[in-house]
Amino acid sequence: MPLQQAYDDLVNRSLSRIPCELGRLIYLASTREYNTGHYYHQGLADRFGPEAAQKALEIAHRQAFYKVSAYSLENLAEELERYLESTKEEPLECLRAWQKLEPYRVAVPADVSATVARLFTSNLRLALAILRFRRGQSRQHP
Amino acid sequence: MIGTTASLLAAAALLLLLIAWIRADRALRDLPFGSEEWGPGPDKDAGLNGCPPEFVSQIFSGRDLAYVGRLNSQELERQFHHERNGVALMWVQQTSAVVQRIMRHHLEASRRSRDIEFVTEAGIFLQYAQLRAACALLFVGIGLSGAQQVRGIALYADRLSQHIGQVAGEFDASLRVREMKGARPS
Numbered sequence: 001m002p003l004q005q006a007y008d009d010l011v012n013r014s015l016s017r018i019p020c021e022l023g024r025l026i027y028l029a030s031t032r033e034y035n036t037g038h039y040y041h042q043g044l045a046d047r048f049g050p051e052a053a054q055k056a057l058e059i060a061h062r063q064a065f066y067k068v069s070a071y072s073l074e075n076l077a078e079e080l081e082r083y084l085e086s087t088k089e090e091p092l093e094c095l096r097a098w099q100k101l102e103p104y105r106v107a108v109p110a111d112v113s114a115t116v117a118r119l120f121t122s123n124l125r126l127a128l129a130i131l132r133f134r135r136g137q138s139r140q141h142p
Numbered sequence: 143m144i145g146t147t148a149s150l151l152a153a154a155a156l157l158l159l160l161i162a163w164i165r166a167d168r169a170l171r172d173l174p175f176g177s178e179e180w181g182p183g184p185d186k187d188a189g190l191n192g193c194p195p196e197f198v199s200q201i202f203s204g205r206d207l208a209y210v211g212r213l214n215s216q217e218l219e220r221q222f223h224h225e226r227n228g229v230a231l232m233w234v235q236q237t238s239a240v241v242q243r244i245m246r247h248h249l250e251a252s253r254r255s256r257d258i259e260f261v262t263e264a265g266i267f268l269q270y271a272q273l274r275a276a277c278a279l280l281f282v283g284i285g286l287s288g289a290q291q292v293r294g295i296a297l298y299a300d301r302l303s304q305h306i307g308q309v310a311g312e313f314d315a316s317l318r319v320r321e322m323k324g325a326r327p328s
Contacts, residue, residue, distance in 0.1 A: 072275055134213075
């Protein structure tokens with residue numbers, strides 16, 4: 001069962017090092033080639049073959065997407081805060097870029113429910129607005 | 143006198159419905175990047191994956207609204223209603239489209255079948271009519287009072303759409319078995 005082995009390896013090695021679910025989702029989406037929609041991970045493909053690696057990444061991506069989409073707004077805002085802290089970039093700059101460019105839109109896997117895809121992007125827009133609001137509040141009342 | 147009052151009430155109800163319809167329609171148009179953002183692509187059925195029930199419950203739940211309310215920001219509350227009503231309206235559109243597709247397939251299968259059970263067919267069509275009515279009610283209700291206020295109707299519509307899909311699916315599967323048996327040389 002190279003697929004199961006590839007999946008377990010992906011979860012236990014690469015994904016376990018990422019501190020939050022949103023980070024795992026962004027990472028998995030980044031393994032997808034923009035032009036073809038195929039997933040690629042050199043180490044995984046070397047160990048288990050390109051097909052098993054591609055399928056394992058696709059499954060893990062879809063799972064991470066549904067998990068993040070199921071978060072309540074409160075949990076998503078906390079998750080987003082954790083993610084921004086983990087990037088080591090200036091949080092306010094990151095927030096502005098995310099609000100302007102909406103890079104999280106490329107994190108939606110193919111063939112998922114259109115409504116859940118909409119819920120995901122809508123909740124992220126709201127979570128970003130909430131974090132901006134909270135930061136504004138804490139600046140006014142330090 | 144009663145006739146005049148009834149007419150006025152009916153006119154007021156119609157006006158209210160019209161306002162709700164316009165608001166819902168505007169909410170759909172105002173969605174970022176248009177209402178077809180995640181709609182079906184060149185493959186018509188590709189974007190029509192059904193929405194899992196736990197997400198339907200989440201979309202129409204009041205939990206997120208309560209959280210946004212605790213933040214004491216009118217702007218955030220306004221944005222929340224705009225975003226969530228847009229998602230809810232999209233779910234209504236998608237559910238309606240998915241069930242229409244199921245019914246189209248079922249009608250084609252029924253035409254091929256030689257032994258149609260009237261009671262089963264009538265049951266499916268009755269539920270389909272109920273679902274269409276629920277979708278229309280949801281469309282107006284979301285525009286009028288917001289997604290959280292029509293949660294019960296949404297959950298009912300979701301159960302109906304799943305039931306229709308299940309019954310039509312079973313009918314189609316049994317028809318395929320009969321057709322395969324009929325195709326075998328005797």
